[in-house]
Amino acid sequence: MIEQVSGRRYLVIAVTRRDLFVDAYPILCAIADRIQLHGLSPEQALSDTIRSFASLIQSSQSMEIEREVGLFGELIVLLGLARNIGINEALAAWVGPQREEHDFALRGLNIEVKTTRSERRTHWVESLTQLRATGTQPLWLVSSQITSAGPGAGNALADVVRLARAEARDDEDRVALEAHLEHAGWRDRFERTCQGPWVLRTTPMAFAVTHDFPRLTPDEIRRVAAREQITQVRYQIDLTDRSPSDALPEFLADSLEEAEHV
Incomplete structure (x- = not known):
């Protein structure tokens, strides 16, 4: 929990069972490393550490469906970019797996990719900064809606991974792609349990x-009373009735057209 002491915020983690002290120590070290070495907030460091340790002990052979859908959406955008501007630039632009603020950063703009299975164009926003522009660079949100395909149609996530690997033809691109896929949570063993095709x-x-644009940012939340007691925000936006922007950069328009045919 978060406590205020002498005007400063502290993350308090209590281990109440003596028999768990030894096991808790590496977890506390991992949390501290994420804060000190990677610059994460205490809340994010705690969340990421718990998630990583949970993954370590799980015997699951599948991805969570929302992570699978999210990665599917990012990969079809990656493929669209690769086929339009080249795989090398597309891979360099795919910064989401490295926990950067947005999913893609290239040619002076940032791109956040959102994918939904809903009939309406609704998307979850995971934090107050996810829809905040970085510096002076324009931010674009790419919205995709997917649905289950009929027999012999569409692609599962594993199929899209194979398509991306086919684009990465030289050693440097292959190494970069595999690193991105690993950081994004993909493991080849998930191929047997992928949902879809989509x-x-x-x-x-x-x-x-x-x-x-419909969003919450730190600027908006500053006007909320007792804002320091709001430690995490997750909200949903509905873009169904919103018209896409007209001034779409040409390379992005062409890349999304390519993505439509993945």
């Missing part, structure tokens, strides 16, 4: 994240 329900749309 097809696009609608054409992917791109929205400029500007002042009138």
